[in-house]
Amino acid sequence: MKEMTNVDLAAGLRSRLLYTSIGLAIVVSIIFISVAFNLSTDLGESLEAEHSHYQRDQLKNHIKNLVSKNKKSSFILNENDKTALLTILDEDIIGAEFWFDLQRTQLKKHALYAQNNEISQAIKTNESSEGFFEKEDVRLFWSYQYYPTDNFSLLIVRKTYALDQAISYVVNRLSITAFLTFWLTIWFALFFSALVTKRFEESNDRLKYLATHDVLTGLPNRTFLYQYALAFFHALNIKVSTKKQTKFALYIIDLDKFKDINDTMGHLVGDELLKAISARLNKLCKEYDKNVQVIRYGGDEFVVWSEKTNEEQGRELAEKIVATCRKPIELNHYQFETSVSVGVAFYPQDGVKLDELIKNADIAMYQAKKHRLGFQIFQRDLFTQSEQSISLRGQLNAALQQKEFVLFYQPKVKLPHGNIVGVEALVRWKHPKEGLLTPNVFIDIVEQSMFVHEFTRYIIHQAIFQCRTWLNNNIKLRIAVNISPYNLMDPELVTYIDQQLKEHDVPAEYLEIELTENASMVSIEKTQEVFQQLRGLGVKLSIDDFGTGMSSLAYVKQLNVDYIKIDRSFVTDMVNDKRDEAVIISMLVLCQKLNKLTIAEGVETAEQAEKLAILGCDYAQGYYFSKPLPCDEMTKLIEHQEVGKSVVISQNTIAVK
Amino acid sequence: MFTIKKNLCALDRVVRCVITITLFLYAFLAAEQIGDAFLQIAIIVFATINLVSVLTGWCVVYRMANISTCKVK
Numbered sequence: 001m002k003e004m005t006n007v008d009l010a011a012g013l014r015s016r017l018l019y020t021s022i023g024l025a026i027v028v029s030i031i032f033i034s035v036a037f038n039l040s041t042d043l044g045e046s047l048e049a050e051h052s053h054y055q056r057d058q059l060k061n062h063i064k065n066l067v068s069k070n071k072k073s074s075f076i077l078n079e080n081d082k083t084a085l086l087t088i089l090d091e092d093i094i095g096a097e098f099w100f101d102l103q104r105t106q107l108k109k110h111a112l113y114a115q116n117n118e119i120s121q122a123i124k125t126n127e128s129s130e131g132f133f134e135k136e137d138v139r140l141f142w143s144y145q146y147y148p149t150d151n152f153s154l155l156i157v158r159k160t161y162a163l164d165q166a167i168s169y170v171v172n173r174l175s176i177t178a179f180l181t182f183w184l185t186i187w188f189a190l191f192f193s194a195l196v197t198k199r200f201e202e203s204n205d206r207l208k209y210l211a212t213h214d215v216l217t218g219l220p221n222r223t224f225l226y227q228y229a230l231a232f233f234h235a236l237n238i239k240v241s242t243k244k245q246t247k248f249a250l251y252i253i254d255l256d257k258f259k260d261i262n263d264t265m266g267h268l269v270g271d272e273l274l275k276a277i278s279a280r281l282n283k284l285c286k287e288y289d290k291n292v293q294v295i296r297y298g299g300d301e302f303v304v305w306s307e308k309t310n311e312e313q314g315r316e317l318a319e320k321i322v323a324t325c326r327k328p329i330e331l332n333h334y335q336f337e338t339s340v341s342v343g344v345a346f347y348p349q350d351g352v353k354l355d356e357l358i359k360n361a362d363i364a365m366y367q368a369k370k371h372r373l374g375f376q377i378f379q380r381d382l383f384t385q386s387e388q389s390i391s392l393r394g395q396l397n398a399a400l401q402q403k404e405f406v407l408f409y410q411p412k413v414k415l416p417h418g419n420i421v422g423v424e425a426l427v428r429w430k431h432p433k434e435g436l437l438t439p440n441v442f443i444d445i446v447e448q449s450m451f452v453h454e455f456t457r458y459i460i461h462q463a464i465f466q467c468r469t470w471l472n473n474n475i476k477l478r479i480a481v482n483i484s485p486y487n488l489m490d491p492e493l494v495t496y497i498d499q500q501l502k503e504h505d506v507p508a509e510y511l512e513i514e515l516t517e518n519a520s521m522v523s524i525e526k527t528q529e530v531f532q533q534l535r536g537l538g539v540k541l542s543i544d545d546f547g548t549g550m551s552s553l554a555y556v557k558q559l560n561v562d563y564i565k566i567d568r569s570f571v572t573d574m575v576n577d578k579r580d581e582a583v584i585i586s587m588l589v590l591c592q593k594l595n596k597l598t599i600a601e602g603v604e605t606a607e608q609a610e611k612l613a614i615l616g617c618d619y620a621q622g623y624y625f626s627k628p629l630p631c632d633e634m635t636k637l638i639e640h641q642e643v644g645k646s647v648v649i650s651q652n653t654i655a656v657k
Numbered sequence: 658m659f660t661i662k663k664n665l666c667a668l669d670r671v672v673r674c675v676i677t678i679t680l681f682l683y684a685f686l687a688a689e690q691i692g693d694a695f696l697q698i699a700i701i702v703f704a705t706i707n708l709v710s711v712l713t714g715w716c717v718v719y720r721m722a723n724i725s726t727c728k729v730k
Contacts, residue, residue: 014722169692172690172691172692173691173692173693173696176691176696176699176700177696180696180699180700180703183703187718190718190719190721190722190724191718191721191722193722194721194722194723197723
């Protein structure tokens with residue numbers, strides 16, 4: 001997009017206005033001058049004609065007097081009378097002739113009008129008429145008058161000057177007026193163009209502001225960043241001499257758990273929080289250095305561009321940002337404990353293009369978020385893994401569309417015999433380049449993305465579909481699906497499950513929902529509510545990874561679940577470590593008292609299985625029985641069990657043919 | 658609002674100076690040829706405005722139109 005600067009616009013507008021105004025002034029002047037010229041000519045000539053008439057009448061009266069004195073039948077003018085008559089006439093009158101009884105007498109005769117047709121015609125027809133004509137650059141007025149009562153005719157020809165005078169007036173006054181008009185016009189054009197340009201610039205600036213600034217926070221937006229970077233690098237390329245010394249830092253700042261606040265408190269609160277944080281950031285950065293740019297990059301991501309910043313200063317600013325954003329924010333009478341993760345990339349060592357810098361700062365930011373570091377400065381060698389996760393993040397949508405996510409199934413067996421009673425569905429990503437990816441690589445990415453609900457629905461759909469397939473083959477297995485606490489926020493989740501179950505005609509008890517509850521994420525009331533609805537459908541429920549993380553006894557007490565899954569960390573060492581054993585025993589007792597069935601996860605050896613059975617654990621799951629299998633192998637395994645009655649699965653390898 | 662800051666370059670001032678002198682001479686010496694008191698006064702007014710801009714190096718119309726023939730710093 002070629003951008004027109006204000007200066008270009010102003011200059012273009014100005015010259016156009018100037019030319020238009022001058023053109024207009026010329027047209028008006030021409031009209032004005034021609035009208036004034038004609039007017040003064042007409043006025044002058046009519047005056048001259050009038051004067052001629054006057055003289056003609058005078059002449060006629062004199063001649064009549066002479067004739068009456070003469071009283072002769074034929075009139076002959078003597079020299080004295082002729083001189084007397086000539087004295088009446090102006091010098092400008094160059095021709096004076098009269099006819100008395102068709103006898104012609106010439107008082108004055110000039111060659112200029114000798115051959116004029118109109119005059120000859122008038123004389124010949126003896127009709128009164130008059131007019132102007134030009135001869136040899138002299139403008140003449142003639143008047144032929146016939147007086148029938150006296151049988152007398154009179155011709156007068158006169159030189160006129162009205163035209164010359166008109167021209168001289170025009171030259172003098174009108175050209176001065178035109179000159180002054182031009183001058184005024186140019187003033188007007190300049191002034192008016194300045195006025196219009198100013199208005200134009202104002203609205204242009206406003207539009208530009210709107211296009212490059214975020215409405216919510218008032219900070220510059222992503223478009224601004226790209227333009228800024230473009231201008232910056234452009235200037236850098238021009239001033240090659242300073243290029244080597246140029247250093248700047250690019251920060252990416254991401255609010256931690258913003259999604260949770262948005263989900264639980266509503267978007268209005270989320271927006272207010274963003275406003276507060278951005279105001280804080282902006283204040284801090286502007287105080288630090290006026291030239292620091294704070295940009296709202298998107299959602300809850302901010303970019304800070306700090307020029308002339310070396311590593312040490314960059315670190316200092318990052319620390320300040322983290323510290324500032326950690327201060328609690330009061331909104332709606334709540335104190336919000338916020339925190340941010342900051343990734344920093346430096347020009348030129350971490351990238352010479354904006355994209356590269358943003359990507360690397362992003363990687364550093366994710367590292368900071370993952371390890372709760374506050375901020376992290378990009379280090380090239382440390383981040384290959386993060387780079388992978390960022391690249392996966394971009395491919396998530398496509399993967400969902402292409403159905404690259406497949407389910408593997410790990411059996412849950414009844415203790416002590418090892419009969420398969422159900423399976424847990426575990427998702428794998430069949431990545432076209434990276435191969436088969438396990439959830440620990442991508443589940444965080446999914447949870448942080450906008451696809452978390454879509455993803456879970458897809459998994460649930462797959463599980464129910466598989467359940468139907470097995471039911472068609474007379475295999476009755478319950479499939480357990482893990483959902484993320486984020487999914488509890490999906491208002492349509494329960495409806496979706498219900499609809500899918502009905503659509504595939506699968507009894508609800510064949511579906512089990514496993515939830516790794518996390519106290520920090522969702523309120524227990526919300527979890528209870530969703531669980532209640534699921535239970536209403538007839539779906540089985542279980543708490544995953546019990547005993548670790550945020551699980552509290554209150555959860556076990558208050559959530560009405562069917563199964564409790566004992567975390568693998570207790571099972572791994574239970575044979576050797578008395579403490580683990582003690583924990584497991586007390587968990588089992590607790591579950592027994594609460595009337596909940598127990599499933600031990602991560603069983604890998606025969607000793608563990610035996611011991612769990614002795615302690616009274618109901619079910620077990622782990623590599624000792626089977627690793628997660630793709631659905632066809634799982635089907636074979638089940639069929640083998642069905643045929644071979646109660647087959648105890650042992651060891652990792654699948655010996656089923 | 659209108660700060661007085663020079664906005665005429667040397668050439669501009671010389672041109673304006675010549676115009677001013679011509680106008681004054683014309684207005685006073687060729688009064689008969691002009692033959693109109695109003696026009697004469699108009700010319701004198703214009704010449705005076707020009708004279709002010711020549712002396713101060715600042716033109717009010719330029720200022721309003723945001724033009725400057727001074728070299729950009």
